[in-house]
Amino acid sequence: MAAPRPPTAAELAGNSVPIFVRAHSRRNVLTGHLARWKVGICPFVAGLSPAFDAFVVARIRAIATAVGAPTQPYGKCSGNVFIAFTTQPQRFLDVIAKRAPNLLGFHYPDQTRALATMTRAIQSWYATSTLGCRGDEMLDVSHYWPGGIPGACLGSRLGNGQRTLIDVVLIIVDLRKVLGDEIGMISDYLAALSLTQAQTDRCGNLPSILDLLARDCP
DSSP, X not given: OOXXXXXXXXXXSTTHHHHHHHHHBOOOTTTOOOEEESSOBOEEEESSOHHHHHHHHHHHHHHHHHTTOOBOOTTSSOOOEEEEEESOHHHHHHHHHHHOGGGGOSOOGGGHHHHTOOOSSEEEEEEEEEEOTTSOEEEOOGGGOSSOSOOOOOSOSSOOSOEEEEEEEEEEEEHXXXXXXXXXXXXXXXXXXXXXXXXXXXXXXXXXXXXXXXXTOO
16 A cells, blocks of 8 residues: 655646545435544544554644644544544444444434444544524534424625534454554545544545545556
């Protein structure tokens, strides 16, 4: 497994970046918006040695700072990005589905089994909320729907005043499938998943760390 090369200036020209965003973005099922962080991220990593856990945390925080994403002070924050390295990912996910299903993101009860199935080496889930145009905020959970999300405001062609916010990110890494891969490359991939609700199943038009585990990439 090799990290992709950086894109060239020619590849970045024109409308390549908007096309890339559309290819790799996963829009919220309720609002159709891209989710973004409102509060600073606070990553928590478990399952490796203490030194490697700390390395992954530091790498994610460094990338977040580099791209201008909000971060909370190190050592003085409540975790909102939880990354688990485990050799039994499905068993871990089964516990999450039973005890804290809201961590899997918005879904109806009959969708839980499919959503809580580990199908990739690294998989992510996003608990989100909707912020209305008047400042009211509500978690995106099925028992508040339909008609339960904060309202939009009309009158602008640029937006309706609603925003989708990322509250908690859960990422599970199957240690059996990444054994031997370079920890820095894996950390970069985890950082991308931590900062945005990304689509990672297909290649984008530009080389990206998000292509690392895509099935149809060279």
